[in-house]
Amino acid sequence: MDAFASILSAEMAKKKSASKPGSTDAKSATNNSSSGSGSKYIRRADIEKARQEQYLADQARLESERAERAQKKRKADEEAAAERERQLEKRQRLRDEKEKARLQKEQEEEEERKRKLREKNGGTDDGDADEEVKKDQIDEATAIEKLRELKEPIRLFGESNAQRIRRIQRLTGVREASPPPLSGGELLIDPKNVTKDPSYVRRQLLGWFRLVVSEWQIALAGRDEELRExxxxxxxxxAMTQAIENxxxxxxxxxxxxxxxxIxxxxxxxxVExxxxxxxRANDVYLRLSIGNAAWPIGVTMVGIHERSAREKLHEKGKSAHIMxxxxxxxxLQSIKRCLNFAQTRWPPEDPMQIMG
Incomplete structure (x- = not known):
């Protein structure tokens, strides 16, 4: 039994010693297979890292292209602004040259006028001429401001500064000579004055119409905001604005x-009514004034060389339609009718029968 056990142990020892090199080869084969798998498979972290690097490279490239385009656009804008500035300077220079030529021409005309005035006065300037020269020395800005105060056009076609100043003198002279406006009881018209003093009656008409217009404006300005809008x-x-203008x-x-x-x-x-x-009654007068009471032509009124009967009534004096x-x-005339309608509401009649329909 002991001999058998010793033989068995000897055989087992031989087999163990023979199996050790094989195990080493298996381990090396396993290691080789694992190392070979690195070239065949890619890790997710490596893929993500490569994607991020590619994204950053693309963003850097796009940013550089964007900066390049912005620089080109900025350069083009600067060149366009410089070109506009040159054009503006050129136009301003041309305007200055034209203005200088115009002023020089006006000065020459003024010198010529003074020379003719001296020749007319026998070589000497009288007091009126000096006064006129002083008035003509008004600068253009003052003349424009004066014309705006007078509510007149500041410049007419082809008008020089001297002509503008003479126009101001003419306008101020007319305005200073005009009589003051009438008011209150002075506006009551006496029909007898139509033939005696028509100029005074015209002033009364002006004052009455201006009174109606001013009351009309006050009445419309006093309305509520909701009604006004x-x-x-x-x-x-x-309607009020058109009436005032007309x-x-x-x-x-x-x-x-x-x-x-x-009229x-x-x-x-x-x-007066x-x-x-x-x-x-005032409305009846307006109807006679506007459409008249003459015969109106209907159909064919002239068919031969002879006039038809009662044809002269078509153009009878005092009965024509002035609205035509x-x-x-x-x-x-239509604005007068609107003023009459407002006067009826502003100053209502005591007799209800005198209210227009």
Whole structure:
């Protein structure tokens, strides 16, 4: 038994010694396979790192391209601004040269005028000439400011500074000579003065219409904000503005005294009735003034060489329709009607039968 055990242990020792080199080879094979797997497979961390590096490189490239484009744009803008500045300087230089030439021409014209004035006065300047020269020395800015105060155009086509100053002198002379406006009881018109003192009646008409317009403006300005901004409120404001604008030709005719006699007589009659608060009669006068009561042509009025019967009634004097005369007359006649409508609401009549429909 002991012999068998010794033999068995000897055999087992041999097998163990024979199996040791094989195990070493297996371990080396395993290590080789694991090292070979590094070239065949990639880790996720390596992929993420490579992606980040590529992203940063792309961003750096885009940033450099963006900076390059911005620099090019900035350079182009600077060049365009410099070009605009050169153009502005060139235009300013041309304007200065033209202004200098214009001033020089005006100075030469002024010298020529003074020379002719001296020749006319026998080689000496009298006091009036000196005064005129002093007035002509007004600079352009002062002349423009004066014209704006007078509510006149600051410059007419082809007008020089000397001509502008003479226009100011002419305007101020006319305005200083005009009589003061009437007010209060002076506005009550006496029909007898139409033939005795028509200029005073024209002043009374001007004062009455201006009184109605001013009261109209005050009435519209005193409305509530909601009513003023509504559709009806804006329409009322537009009607007042148009009436004031369309009355200006009538005011000019009254100031110059060149208004048509027939229209003047009818307007006086209308205002007299309105001042007496007889608005129905004033409306009748307005109808006679605007559309007249002459026969209106209907159909064919001239078919041969002979006039038809009663044809002369179409152009009968004193019965014509003045609203058909011209556009300016039509507009200020309609504005007179609007003033009459407002006067009826501002100064209502005591008799209800005198209220216009």
């Amino acid at each position: 509504s559709y009806q409120g804006r329409q009322a404001t537009t 009355l200006q030709p009538l005011f000019k005719h009254l100031q110059r005294g060149d208004i048509d006699e027939e 003047f007589a009818k307007i006086v009659e209308l205002v 309105a001042q007496a608060r007889r608005y129905v 005369s011209d556009e300016a007359t039509r507009k200020y």
